[in-house]
Amino acid sequence: MDEVMTAADASASFRSGSSPPSIFPSNVPLLSAFLSLALAQFLKPFTTWIKEKRWDPRRMAGSGGMPSSHSATVTALTVAIGLQEGINGPTFAVALVLACVVMYDASGVRLHAGRQAELLNQIVCELPPEHPLSNARPLRDSLGHTPLQVLAGAVLGCVVAFVVRNSN
Numbered sequence: 001m002d003e004v005m006t007a008a009d010a011s012a013s014f015r016s017g018s019s020p021p022s023i024f025p026s027n028v029p030l031l032s033a034f035l036s037l038a039l040a041q042f043l044k045p046f047t048t049w050i051k052e053k054r055w056d057p058r059r060m061a062g063s064g065g066m067p068s069s070h071s072a073t074v075t076a077l078t079v080a081i082g083l084q085e086g087i088n089g090p091t092f093a094v095a096l097v098l099a100c101v102v103m104y105d106a107s108g109v110r111l112h113a114g115r116q117a118e119l120l121n122q123i124v125c126e127l128p129p130e131h132p133l134s135n136a137r138p139l140r141d142s143l144g145h146t147p148l149q150v151l152a153g154a155v156l157g158c159v160v161a162f163v164v165r166n167s168n
Contacts, residue, residue: 028164029080029095036076036160040069040153068145068153070106074099075157076164083165103154106145 044059047066059065078095085091127134145153 026168028084028168029077029161032080032157032161032164033073033077035164036072036157037069039160040067040072040156043067043156044069064145064149066145066149066152067156068103068106068149071099071103071145071150071153072157072160074102075154076161077157079158079161080165083161103150107147107150 041061044062044065044067045055045057048059049055051066074095078092078099081092081095121138124133124136124138
C-alpha cells in the first residue's frame with residue numbers, strides 16, 4: 001500500500017531542514033539592491049558637500065546627484081543575480097535589460113528634462129510681476145544624472161553585490 005504524507009509530517013520535515021529565521025533576508029539579489037540604494041542615497045549629501053561646499057541632508061531623499069541610486073540599485077540586482085544564478089539564464093537577461101533601460105533613462109531623458117526645467121525656471125523668474133506665471137512654483141531641476149554619476153552608481157552597485165555575496 002502506498003504511504004501518504006500528512007500535513008503534520010510535511011510540516012515537521014520542513015522545520016527540521018530549515019535554518020532559524022534571520023533578521024536579514026536570504027535573498028542576496030534583493031538585499032544587494034536595497035543596500036545599494038540606501039548607501040547611494042546616504043552618500044549624496046557628502047558628495048554635494050564635496051562639490052558645492054554646502055551641507056544638504058535633503059539630498060538623501062531626492063533624485064539626481066552623485067552617485068545615481070537608480071543605477072546602483074539595478075546594477076547590484078543584476079550582478080547579484082549573475083553571481084547567484086549565472087549569466088545564461090532568463091532572470092539575468094531581464095535584469096540586464098532593465099539595468100540598461102534605467103541607466104539610459106537616468107542619463108538621457110531624465111537629465112534633459114532636468115535641464116529643461118532649469119531653463120523654464122529661469123524664464124519664469126524673468127517674467128514681469130503682473131504675468132500670470134510669475135508666481136508659479138519652480139520646477140524640480142535635479143531629475144537625471146550625468147554619465148559620471150550613472151557610472152559611479154553602477155560601480156557602487158557592483159561593489160555592494162560582491163560584498164553581500166561574499167558575506168553570505
